[in-house]
Amino acid sequence: xxxxxxxxxxxxxxxxxxxxxxxxxxxxxxxxxxxxxxxxxxxxxxxxxxxxxxxxxxxxxxxxxxxxxxxxxxxxxxxxxxxxxxxxxxxxxxxxxxxxxxxxxxxxxxxxxxxxxxxxxxxxxxxxxxxxxxxxxxxxxxxxxxxxxxxxxxxxxxxxxxxxxxxxxxxxxxxxxxxxxxxxxxxxxxxxxxxxxxxxxxxxxxxxxxxxxxxxxxxxxxxxxxxxxxxxxxxxxxxxxxxxxxxxxxx
Amino acid sequence: xxxxxxxxxxxxxxxxxxxxxxxxxxxxxxxxxxxxxxxxxxxxxxxxxxxxxxxxxxxxxxxxxxxxxxxxxxxxxxxxxxxxxxxxxxxxxxxxxxxxxxxxxxxxxxxxxxxxxxxxxxxxxxxxxxxxxxxxxxxxxxxxxxxxxxxxxxxxxxxxxxxxxxxxxxxxxxxxxxxxxxxxxxxxxxxxxxxxxxxxxxxxxxxxxxxxxxxxxxxxxxxxxxxxxxxxxxxxxxxxxxxxxxxxxxxxxxxxxxxxxxxxxxxxxxxxxxxxxxxxxxxxxxxxxxxxxxxxxxxxxxxxx
Numbered sequence: 027x028x029x030x031x032x033x034x035x036x037x038x039x040x041x042x043x044x045x046x047x048x049x050x051x052x053x054x055x056x057x058x059x060x061x062x063x064x065x066x067x068x069x070x071x072x073x074x075x076x077x078x079x080x081x082x083x084x085x086x087x088x089x090x091x092x093x094x095x096x097x098x099x100x101x102x103x104x105x106x107x108x109x110x111x112x113x114x115x116x117x118x119x120x121x122x123x124x125x126x127x128x129x130x131x132x133x134x135x136x137x138x139x140x141x142x143x144x145x146x147x148x149x150x151x152x153x154x155x156x157x158x159x160x161x162x163x164x165x166x167x168x169x170x171x172x173x174x175x176x177x178x179x180x181x182x183x184x185x186x187x188x189x190x191x192x193x194x195x196x197x198x199x200x201x202x203x204x205x206x207x208x209x210x211x212x213x214x215x216x217x218x219x220x221x222x223x224x225x226x227x228x229x230x231x232x233x234x235x236x237x238x239x240x241x242x243x244x245x246x247x248x249x250x251x252x253x254x255x256x257x258x259x260x261x262x263x264x265x266x267x268x269x270x271x272x273x274x275x276x277x
Numbered sequence: 278x279x280x281x282x283x284x285x286x287x288x289x290x291x292x293x294x295x296x297x298x299x300x301x302x303x304x305x306x307x308x309x310x311x312x313x314x315x316x317x318x319x320x321x322x323x324x325x326x327x328x329x330x331x332x333x334x335x336x337x338x339x340x341x342x343x344x345x346x347x348x349x350x351x352x353x354x355x356x357x358x359x360x361x362x363x364x365x366x367x368x369x370x371x372x373x374x375x376x377x378x379x380x381x382x383x384x385x386x387x388x389x390x391x392x393x394x395x396x397x398x399x400x401x402x403x404x405x406x407x408x409x410x411x412x413x414x415x416x417x418x419x420x421x422x423x424x425x426x427x428x429x430x431x432x433x434x435x436x437x438x439x440x441x442x443x444x445x446x447x448x449x450x451x452x453x454x455x456x457x458x459x460x461x462x463x464x465x466x467x468x469x470x471x472x473x474x475x476x477x478x479x480x481x482x483x484x485x486x487x488x489x490x491x492x493x494x495x496x497x498x499x500x501x502x503x504x505x506x507x508x509x510x511x512x513x514x515x516x517x518x519x520x521x522x523x524x525x526x527x528x529x530x531x532x533x534x535x536x537x538x539x540x541x542x543x544x545x546x547x548x549x550x551x552x553x554x555x556x557x558x559x560x561x562x563x564x565x566x567x568x569x570x571x572x573x574x575x576x577x578x579x580x581x582x
Contacts (some may be wrong), residue, residue, distance in 0.1 A: 057281060058281070059280060059281055059283075059519070060278065060279060060280060060290060061279075061281040062279040062281075062288055063288070077287065091410065096578065097576055098385065098576070098577030099575070099576060100385045100574065100575050100577055101573050101574050101575075101578065102573045102574075102575070103573075104509065104569070107567060108389075108393075108566040108567060109566060109567075109568075109569060109570055109573075110386065111385045111386060111388075111389065111575070112388050114385065114577075133400055161493055166574075167574065170572075170573075170574030171574070171576060173572075173574075174574065174575075174576055175576075176574065177555065180477055194280060195291045202289070203278065203279065204288030205287055205288065206288065207286075222580060236282075239281060239283045242283040242284070242285045242518060242519070243284065244282055246283075246510070246514050246516070247514050250510050250511040250512075250514060251507070251510070253506070253510055253516070253518075254506055254509075254510030254511060255284070255508040256515060256518070257336050257510065257516050257521060258336055258339055258340075258503055258506060258507075260336075260518055260521075260522060261337065261340035261521050261522065262339060262340045262343055263334035264521075264522045264525045264526060265340030265341055265342065265343065265344070265525050265528075265529055266340075266343070266344070266524045268529035268530060269344060269529045269532075269533065272529065272530055272533050273533075
């Protein structure tokens with residue numbers, strides 16, 4: 027019975043004609059005290075048993091997504107002559123970082139249905155369900171989120187930058203900015219033909235504070251009293267030390 | 278050299294922070310003010326989150342006031358009794374200020390609160406100082422200057438009188454307590470020591486002799502700032518020690534240079550320049566509130582776990 031079941035599964039899953047094999051230039055990103063962003067190179071190959079199908083073009087889409095977190099978007103309006111935050115929209119989940127790199131313009135190589143299914147383009151990667159009743163134009167808040175994060179290089183759309191040799195070897199470089207949120211970053215690779223995803227592959231890149239940064243962050247959140255006292259002590263010592271060195275230099 | 282601030286979670290140039298600390302240090306050394314009121318807005322301008330900027334200033338103020346307090350204690354120019362009364366008020370005020378701060382932070386209005394406080398207080402204090410020093414300059418040109426006479430005001434008719442020997446005063450504890458509360462609230466919300474409010478209040482409202490004013494206010498400020506830092510550290514987790522240390526090192530060196538420049542300038546001139554500087558900072562913040570911003574939307578804190 028079990029064998030029959032297994033056989034049915036094997037038969038139901040057609041053997042993929044083209045499969046992704048992936049490599050990463052680094053397996054994790056460490057946020058150190060002098061962290062100034064990071065470059066990651068993703069490279070890989072398309073494994074196939076049969077000769078290349080030339081009837082349609084094979085395209086590659088690579089995305090890197092940071093942890094998805096709820097976001098509060100606020101809009102300023104003029105009240106009594108000054109600009110203050112008035113309307114609020116909670117976006118249910120938005121990746122803290124999101125980059126899409128492709129071999130060709132995204133709309134040419136990915137159908138809408140597939141985008142909806144795999145959540146590849148930036149607007150699809152953001153989940154925003156309910157907007158409060160008093161805000162009529164909630165979609166403007168999501169647009170603003172994309173605009174602000176794109177301005178900070180946190181959201182990147184880079185069409186045509188994936189280097190794709192002989193429909194077999196591909197590579198793309200990503201620049202992660204300095205203002206990264208910690209967490210597991212998900213790298214996804216999609217192969218498409220005629221706008222349909224033919225294979226996909228996922229890999230996780232952990233991004234973590236390390237060393238002193240890790241220690242200070244943990245201390246500040248887990249032992250806030252101790253951290254506060256320590257901060258005061260360090261500040262006093264630093265202030266004292268700097269003035270002592272300065273007076274010593276003057277002599 | 279870029280440095281990643283562990284709590285603010287932004288990467289900034291270490292030399293920029295040292296330079297900012299130094300610049301504000303020079304000014305604070307020249308004018309004999311804490312400089313918190315200049316540093317906090319400057320930190321906003323370079324992209325440090327307001328909550329972190331305000332909370333981190335506390336450590337700054339404690340460290341830079343300490344040597345001053347010790348010097349004044351040695352010279353016996355601290356009215357400890359008055360300082361303690363101001364301090365009790367200050368601790369209440371700071372706690373109240375942090376509650377208000379956290380409440381408005383949850384509502385997304387903390388930037389507005391901080392900026393409004395700056396515009397209001399800096400504007401009023403700057404204008405008062407400006408006209409005061411204009412008058413002083415005119416007076417000193419005409420005659421040798423007229424000493425201020427101490428008046429008998431409503432302050433002297435309140436109950437709960439107490440003797441403050443060092444200040445030579447016998448007044449009610451209510452006005453100093455209220456002054457302390459006000460300064461505590463400002464310390465928590467604005468990330469300043471509050472000397473710029475307390476010193477005039479002590480001279481004009483309480484009638485304290487000028488020679489004990491600075492020492493006593495520093496005594497109060499150091500404890501209130503330490504308390505504020507602890508409150509922000511335990512409720513908001515927004516004290517960034519790396520930021521504080523960099524600003525402090527620049528600040529201490531700057532202050533030494535500033536003190537030397539300050540000695541060479543006339544007191545009235547210094548005051549008028551300080552007044553102009555205070556007015557410029559408050560004007561810049563007021564313009565930010567009044568002119569339509571280029572980006573109406575902002576991303577709130579809740580995505581920042």
